[in-house]
Amino acid sequence: MREKVLKFGPTRGLVGILTEPPPDAPTGKPPVVFLNSGILHHVGASRLYVRMARRLAALGHPALRFDFSGIGDSEARRDTLSAAESAVVEVREAMDLIGARKGGADKFILIGLCSGADMGFKVAQVDPRVSGLVQLDPFAYRTTGYYLRHYGPKLLQPAVWTGFVRRRLGRLRPARQTVAASGDAAEERLEYVAPEYRRIFPPRERVEEALDGLVKRGVRMLNIFSDGQSDHINHGAQYARAFPGLDFAGLLQVEYVPHAAHTFTEMADQERVLAAVDGWATRAFPAAR
16 A cells, blocks of 8 residues: 655645555545545544545545645645635545546545535535545434434433522522622723634535435435534434435435544544444445456
């Protein structure tokens, strides 16, 4: 297995690492392109992308881990494209690069975590070369089952009811008036608010429409959820049930990793993710006869 640095794009400002399959690996399998998660560079969270790329290369998938412009080793762009617009362009340039190499390729798998999953989903909608999509903690939507699993166990805990009663009683008490200090004794307080990243999910209907388009194209999908996404999903079967009008036709596989952090920092959690991706890739893209 060999790894080499590639520079590409109109100004050769994009930088990536290509992991090539070993000589004895199966041939003809679609290459994989990894997409940055936030401002994390091409190694991925806790080097997850490195491990995944090498495992997939061993199965016969050339794997490119590249940085979007302005992240990691890639240069910043000098045009007026937004980050979202330029990312789509750059993913397509990465596929062009691999497709033009010896052996070529007209089908690709995109893999991303969080915002990388969002971008992979976006590119898959506009580029028919995407035949496989692996999303780690992608968009998810609550269902009735979500609320039952989330609140049901809590209703059986006495401490929950005690806290509820105390809060209700507290609202019935007259509010205490606070007199502010004045003059030299007044102490000016400065309140500092830490910056917060808020991920905005598109409307469910828009995502369902996009998924329907991918299914009709035969795109194979693997979604892996961590416990860090528990505000939105708490069971693997929930994802498909959030789109009751959509028939995934066996193209979707969902894995839920309980107790895992959003970035899958624990080695045991990473191993579960790697095993899921290996198994999915083997079944979805079998070796040519």
